[in-house]
Amino acid sequence: MTTGPPAVPGPLRRQANYIIALFALIQLGLVLRATLPLPGKLHGPWPWRMFERRGPWERVLRATGVDRSGARHELPLHRIFRYARGMTRLYAYHQIEALGDPAGIAGQSAFAAYVARRMGELGVDLVSVDLRWISTNLDTGQTEEHPIGTFSVGSRR
């Protein structure tokens, strides 16, 4: 009683077939893109990947500012960045690719200028900002520092 014979008029059915075909082609394309050894950006990761790999290292960003008197301040990134993804403690800066890319100096510099400006709003004027990732091994507790760079920010504000 719940189903019946197919009853879609010709032109509408043709359009529906095109959309179904497009959907199927996209799915096929995603498989080929992930499996074939295609050059450059033609090759891509599997779609809908969630927790596809995870190592023992976890990292947090540490930003340290130097003010005009030379005093060093650890910047409260949790106050500067408020929005965290879902129920995680992953803030917007975790997704800034430049912070993990040695060649992304422009992005890193822009990020340093941004946190310096936000610190200025909190009443601390900085002349430079040092950025580094602190990695912690979940098995051993060992920590490693990975400097991103030190950026002059005094003239930017």
Place this chain on the structure above:
Amino acid sequence: MIEQPAAKSESFAERAAARYADFFFTEEPVFAAVYVRIALPLWTMGFFAPRLSYLRELYTDRAVHMPHPWFARLGELPELPLWAVWMGVLALMLALITFAAGYRARTLHPVIVLLLCYLLGYDVSTVRGYGQLAFYQWLIAYFLPYDRLRDPSGAVVRAPRWGLRVAMLLFSSVYLFSVLAKTVGGEGWFDGKTLYYTLHGHDYGTFLLSEWFPVSLDTARVLGWITLASECFVGLALWARRTRPWAAVVCVGMHVTMALSMRVSVLFHLLMIGHLPLFLSPGVWERLGNDARVTRVFSALRRVLPSE
């Protein structure tokens, strides 16, 4: 004797065409489509509600401008000021409520998609995972016959189910692709290491169950295999009538377990579990429609509210 193979092949093609037509173009009552019209905007409002306090951080005052890669490739749109973002979000909320109520839903649908394009594309927290799935479902939902549940005579409207089938296929593909991403594209799932470090890490783990009962690597290995098997089972078994209830139970169980042990947004679990009613047969929808008081209240409201 010579013609037998050709006849066989033709009959196979005919059978395949008939199966294809049955799968996509059979007419059925539009309960599921109307469910999507109500559930998807409600979920989308839930997605944007927690963002309201952070619109400045998310859309205007950003450290590094990072539009969605699709926007970057298309040459980018101008970045809107905060007041315009607020207008956009409020317009979206209003459109979603109106859409869910079924008032001019077909007209509002492209407006909602355009607003989502900007709000998801220019969000500093690049959309992925469940946000992306919801956006694709908004695109597919345009092809659902959600406009009205009953015709003027009071009978439930029947329409071809191809749009619904595409939405269901997309949902299944998420689980199946996820298994491929973990096993073929990823690593650490067969030996349990990925799940072990996810549950022990501070980014997603050490949360409720994973904090109270830390798992060993051996347990994580077993849980990893169960996860892979569950995802495969949900992706495939929802399509067969006999296994569908079990697949739904596994799906709900998997998401409840994840919600109680990992720092993944409840919105993700709600979106995935919220897809399960799409797999209900029209007969079950009909019984629910007749039995559920909520539906009666909703029908009464529909009679009171102005219609198109």
